[in-house]
Amino acid sequence: MSWAEELSACGARVEAVLERWLPPSGRKPCRLHEAMRYAALGGGKRVRPALVYFTGRALGVAPERLDGPAAAVELIHAYSLVHDDLPAMDDDDLRRGRPTCHRAFDEATAILAGDALQVLAFEILADDPAMTPATAGRLEIIRLLARAAGTAGMAGGQAIDLEAAGQVPSVAELEHMHRLKTGALIHASVLMAAASADTLPPGAAAGLDHYGRALGLAFQVQDDILDVEGETAVLGKRAHADAALDKPNYPAVAGLEAAKKRLRELHDEAVGALAPLGEAAAPLRWLSGWLTERRH
Ligand code: GRG
Numbered sequence: 001m002s003w004a005e006e007l008s009a010c011g012a013r014v015e016a017v018l019e020r021w022l023p024p025s026g027r028k029p030c031r032l033h034e035a036m037r038y039a040a041l042g043g044g045k046r047v048r049p050a051l052v053y054f055t056g057r058a059l060g061v062a063p064e065r066l067d068g069p070a071a072a073v074e075l076i077h078a079y080s081l082v083h084d085d086l087p088a089m090d091d092d093d094l095r096r097g098r099p100t101c102h103r104a105f106d107e108a109t110a111i112l113a114g115d116a117l118q119v120l121a122f123e124i125l126a127d128d129p130a131m132t133p134a135t136a137g138r139l140e141i142i143r144l145l146a147r148a149a150g151t152a153g154m155a156g157g158q159a160i161d162l163e164a165a166g167q168v169p170s171v172a173e174l175e176h177m178h179r180l181k182t183g184a185l186i187h188a189s190v191l192m193a194a195a196s197a198d199t200l201p202p203g204a205a206a207g208l209d210h211y212g213r214a215l216g217l218a219f220q221v222q223d224d225i226l227d228v229e230g231e232t233a234v235l236g237k238r239a240h241a242d243a244a245l246d247k248p249n250y251p252a253v254a255g256l257e258a259a260k261k262r263l264r265e266l267h268d269e270a271v272g273a274l275a276p277l278g279e280a281a282a283p284l285r286w287l288s289g290w291l292t293e294r295r296h
Pocket of ligand 1: 043044045046047079080081083084096154155158181182220223296
C-alpha cells in the first residue's frame with residue numbers, strides 16, 4: 001500500500017471505531033445522538049487519528065492499542081468544529097461540504113452534541129480494554145488529551161482567537177495562538193501514540209515531541225494560506241472566512257510569501273526532528289509533506 005492508501009485506511013479504521021462507540025441514533029434522546037453521529041461520522045480528513053496510527057506504527061505499537069486515542073482525539077476535534085461553527089463563535093453554515101451541525105439540527109442540540117462528544121472522548125480513554133494495559137500509560141494519555149483540549153491548548157487558543165478579532169498581532173503572538181488552538185491537538189496525537197509504546201528508542205521521545213509541535217503549527221499556517229488562496233467548493237468550508245470575521249491570519253500578518261516560507265521551514269523542522277527514528281519514521285515524513293501541501 002502507498003502512504004496515501006495507508007492514510008485512507010486509517011480514516012476507515014477510525015470511522016469503524018467511532019461507529020462502535022457513538023450511541024445509536026435510534027437510542028433516546030434520538031435527536032442528540034443523531035447530531036453527535038452527524039458531526040463525527042462520514043467526513044473530514046482524519047488527520048489526527050492518522051498521526052496516532054502513523055506514530056504508533058513507527059514505534060511498533062499494534063493498531064488495536066491506538067484505536068482509543070485515535071477515536072478520542074477525533075471526537076475532541078469534531079466537538080471543537082461543532083462549537084466553533086456556532087453563531088456565538090464563527091457563525092458558519094458549511095462544514096465538510098454540508099450544513100454545519102447547528103444548521104442541520106438547531107443551536108441547543110449542537111451545543112449538547114459538542115459537549116457529549118467531548119466527554120465521550122474521555123470515556124473511551126478510560127474504558128477501552130484494548131488500550132495500553134499499564135495504568136500509568138492510560139492516565140498519561142488522558143492527561144495529554146485533557147491538557148491539549150483545555151485552556152493551555154485548544155480552548156485557550158480559541159479564546160485568544162476570539163479576542164484578536166479586529167486586531168493586528170505580532171507574528172510571535174499569532175504563532176502562539178495557532179500553537180494552542182490547532183497545534184496542541186496535533187501535538188497530542190503524536191504524544192498519545194508515544195505514550196502507548198512499551199519502550200521508546202533513544203531520542204524518539206524528544207524527536208516526536210519536536211515533530212508534533214512543528215507540524216501542529218505548520219498545519220494551521222497551511223490552513224491560513226488555504227483560507228486566502230482556496231475555494232469554498234474545494235475546502236468544503238467557507239473560504240476567506242478570516243477576512244470576513246476580521247480575524248488575523250498568517251498571510252494577513254506576515255504576507256503570503258512569508259507564510260509559505262514559514263510553512264517550508266516548519267516542514268523541514270518536523271522532518272529533521274524524526275532523525276532518531278530512522279527509516280521507521282518514513283510515514284511521518286510523508287504525512288508532514290502531505291499536510292503542508294494539501295489543498296483542502
Ligand atoms: C470551540 C473550544 C473550541 C475550539 C475550537 C479548532 C478550533 C477551536 C476551531 C476550528 C476552527 C478552524 C477552522 C481552525 C483551523 C484549523 C482547523 C482545526 C481546521 C479544521 O481541521 P481539519 O482540516 O478538518 O483537520 P477536517 O474537516 O478535515 O477534520
